Amino acid sequence: xxxILALSALRPGESxxxxxxxxRGPMRRRLRDLGxxxxxxxxxxxxxxxxxxAAYAVFGAVLALRDTDSGQILITKGGDTP
Amino acid sequence: xxxxxxxxxxxxxxxxxxxxxxxxLTGLRQHTGNWAGKTVSLAVGSCESQRHRYTLTxxxxxxxxxxxxxxxxxxxxxxxxxxxxxxxxxxxASCLARNLNLLLQILALTPRVLLCVNLMDxxxxxxxxxxxxxxxxxxxIPVIGVSAREKSSRETILQAxxxxxxxxxxxxxxxxxxxxxxDEDAVTAALLHRAAALCxxxxxxxxxxxxxxxxxxxxxxxxxxxxxxxxxxxxxxxxYLSVLGANPLSDALSALFGxxxxxxxxxxxxxxxxxxxxxxxxxxxxxxxxxxxAVMLPPMAIFFPLFTLLEDLGYLPRVAYxxxxxxxxxxxxxxxxxxxCMGFGCNAVGVTGCRIIDSKRExxxxxxxxxxxxxxxxxxxxLTLLGLFFAGGSALRAALGLTGLLVFSVVMSLAATxxxxxxxxxxxxxxxxxxxxxYRRPQLGQILLRSVLDRTLFVLGRAAAVxxxxxxxxWLLANLSPGGVSLISRCAAALDPIGRFFGMDGVxxxxxxxxxxxxxxxxxxxLMVYAGGTVLTAPGDLQQFHALLxxxxxxxxxxxxVLVFCLFHWPCSTTLLTIRRESGSLRxxxxxxxxxxxxGLALCALIAALSRLLA
Numbered sequence: 002x003x004x005i006l007a008l009s010a011l012r013p014g015e016s017x018x019x020x021x022x023x024x025r026g027p028m029r030r031r032l033r034d035l036g037x038x039x040x041x042x043x044x045x046x047x048x049x050x051x052x053x054x055a056a057y058a059v060f061g062a063v064l065a066l067r068d069t070d071s072g073q074i075l076i077t078k079g080g081d082t083p
Numbered sequence: 084x085x086x087x088x089x090x091x092x093x094x095x096x097x098x099x100x101x102x103x104x105x106x107x108l109t110g111l112r113q114h115t116g117n118w119a120g121k122t123v124s125l126a127v128g129s130c131e132s133q134r135h136r137y138t139l140t141x142x143x144x145x146x147x148x149x150x151x152x153x154x155x156x157x158x159x160x161x162x163x164x165x166x167x168x169x170x171x172x173x174x175x176a177s178c179l180a181r182n183l184n185l186l187l188q189i190l191a192l193t194p195r196v197l198l199c200v201n202l203m204d205x206x207x208x209x210x211x212x213x214x215x216x217x218x219x220x221x222x223x224i225p226v227i228g229v230s231a232r233e234k235s236s237r238e239t240i241l242q243a244x245x246x247x248x249x250x251x252x253x254x255x256x257x258x259x260x261x262x263x264x265x266d267e268d269a270v271t272a273a274l275l276h277r278a279a280a281l282c283x284x285x286x287x288x289x290x291x292x293x294x295x296x297x298x299x300x301x302x303x304x305x306x307x308x309x310x311x312x313x314x315x316x317x318x319x320x321x322x323y324l325s326v327l328g329a330n331p332l333s334d335a336l337s338a339l340f341g342x343x344x345x346x347x348x349x350x351x352x353x354x355x356x357x358x359x360x361x362x363x364x365x366x367x368x369x370x371x372x373x374x375x376x377a378v379m380l381p382p383m384a385i386f387f388p389l390f391t392l393l394e395d396l397g398y399l400p401r402v403a404y405x406x407x408x409x410x411x412x413x414x415x416x417x418x419x420x421x422x423x424c425m426g427f428g429c430n431a432v433g434v435t436g437c438r439i440i441d442s443k444r445e446x447x448x449x450x451x452x453x454x455x456x457x458x459x460x461x462x463x464x465x466l467t468l469l470g471l472f473f474a475g476g477s478a479l480r481a482a483l484g485l486t487g488l489l490v491f492s493v494v495m496s497l498a499a500t501x502x503x504x505x506x507x508x509x510x511x512x513x514x515x516x517x518x519x520x521x522y523r524r525p526q527l528g529q530i531l532l533r534s535v536l537d538r539t540l541f542v543l544g545r546a547a548a549v550x551x552x553x554x555x556x557x558w559l560l561a562n563l564s565p566g567g568v569s570l571i572s573r574c575a576a577a578l579d580p581i582g583r584f585f586g587m588d589g590v591x592x593x594x595x596x597x598x599x600x601x602x603x604x605x606x607x608x609x610l611m612v613y614a615g616g617t618v619l620t621a622p623g624d625l626q627q628f629h630a631l632l633x634x635x636x637x638x639x640x641x642x643x644x645v646l647v648f649c650l651f652h653w654p655c656s657t658t659l660l661t662i663r664r665e666s667g668s669l670r671x672x673x674x675x676x677x678x679x680x681x682x683g684l685a686l687c688a689l690i691a692a693l694s695r696l697l698a
Binding site: 026027028030031032033034035036039040041046047049050051052053054056060061062063064065066067069070073 | 408
């Protein structure tokens with residue numbers, strides 16, 4: 002069993018799989034529509050010059066999320082790279 | 084075949100070229116931007132195929148129909164109302180799985196759907212191959228692949244649409260079966276799993292190296308050390324090219340307009356018009372109009388295409404990404420950076436663009452602070468003063484100076500945002516997702532057409548429409564002199580003590596007040612009032628203008644104060660009306676006018692006091 006950590010903890014180049022979302026309300030829905038559902042592979046592509054937000058590859062697209070938001074997306078590290 | 088037009092809805096994720104498809108089909112020009120959520124209202128157009136007439140409604144770009152943002156509700160309501168005979172769903176070939184999520188949701192509402200997989204050329208460039216016949220078989224609906232930027236795509240889409248309308252009702256056979264008691268999470272998961280399964284064997288990645296190209300570019304453009312410098316460099320480069328190219332063009336236009344004025348004068352003399360009318364029409368309307376065009380057209384004709392090029396390439400979302408950290412610290416939304424970028428073109432457009440921000444508080448922050456960045460109409464005054472007083476005729480120094488002023492305006496806009504979010508608009512930043520779309524090969528012909536027609540001529544037309552009547556009004560004010568002193572001199576004299584306190588003079592304040600309908604007219608108003616009786620031979624002759632300003636007692640301090648006040652003063656009337664419409668509140672509109680004015684006056688007073696102290 003892999004350790005569960007927050008998406009925001011991924012370093013650029015690292016990847017993992019979505020485990021579950023702590024978000025509630027509209028943001029949960031929005032993130033799930035964009036592909037953040039259980040088992041989806043995600044990869045951290047890099048961080049903006051200010052250090053936050055970071056860019057993630059998920060479901061064939063590149064999305065930027067602030068750490069406060071990606072901190073509530075829990076993932077397991079490793080797995081295939083999207 | 085004069086039948087009633089058939090209603091068709093156009094749906095799709097943001098940024099999949101949906102508006103390009105719409106334009107391709109209807110021929111109706113409609114601005115498309117390479118960022119999410121540009122289409123915020125429903126655009127309608129019509130087109131004709133060999134068999135039918137169609138009315139197309141371009142729905143707002145959405146990722147889903149199930150969430151609760153304004154765009155998604157608009158799209159869902161339209162589809163639910165069942166007016167549309169058929170729906171064209173536009174997808175991005177490079178991001179098929181996520182796009183199919185929306186398609187599946189639409190198929191649950193209506194079966195007559197045509198899936199139009201767009202950007203096939205981009206996908207091929209990224210080394211992707213798509214088996215669309217297989218996808219069509221799996222979905223049970225017609226699927227076509229197009230590159231909407233190519234002319235031939237129109238025929239492909241219309242043929243498929245005709246076939247869909249005349250053919251039997253498709254029977255989609257791919258919808259996930261859900262128990263009625265399934266909760267939201269189960270629905271989203273089922274949809275996405277089905278979307279992923281549909282793509283299995285349909286999408287082939289033949290070359291793994293190519294998709295990494297975008298990532299490499301992004302690593303450079305958003306890197307920790309180079310992200311900001313590259314952004315500044317690009318801005319300075321665009322401004323430099325605008326200034327460099329604009330100077331000879333302006334000179335040529337000035338010479339041309341001077342020649343026309345001579346001819347006009349001769350004509351008026353031949354017609355025997357009284358002096359009053361000659362003054363009103365030529366010294367008033369014509370001269371101000373000529374000034375506005377000669378000074379404004381050249382930099383705009385270069386700046387707008389270059390800016391549109393960056394937009395088309397997909398660079399603007401990266402700007403928002405790079406700048407998000409400062410906005411976050413101001414408790415604002417990162418998309419505010421996008422609306423600021425639009426504000427550089429036109430503040431009214433920037434304010435309308437604030438609709439892409441979901442949170443009401445953050446939208447208000449963005450609207451109130453938008454006019455703190457100068458729109459294109461203010462660039463000529465900034466550039467002219469920089470050139471006359473600080474750059475010594477060097478295009479490079481003028482461009483660098485303007486870059487500095489623009490950066491300063493962004494910093495002040497951020498400061499105002501921070502101030503508002505700590506006082507009137509308190510709150511925590513809300514969650515948001517910013518999509519960084521793939522870099523796209525820009526459509527050069529389209530860029531020229533759109534930036535020249537849609538933007539340059541629009542802004543110029545607006546300025547000219549205001550400039551000619553304003554010129555006549557000014558001439559009247561300058562030439563009606565009850566009691567021997569012209570009206571304009573009286574107003575200027577009344578304002579003079581206030582102007583002096585802020586490092587300017589009464590004429591300058593009056594010019595800014597009179598330029599409320601369009602910022603572009605500050606320069607000609609100044610000229611008009613200062614010149615008074617003297618006749619300027621060529622509109623746009625800057626050396627003459629410089630001499631005139633020095634004669635009126637202008638110093639570097641005056642010029643600096645005018646520069647600052649030009650950046651920060653009340654928004655133009657169009658912007659104010661837009662803020663009124665978007666915020667629905669007179670009080671917020673008033674604040675939007677008072678905030679920049681207060682900041683500008685405070686800065687000017689500071690500069691004036693410092694210069695008095697040092698002198």
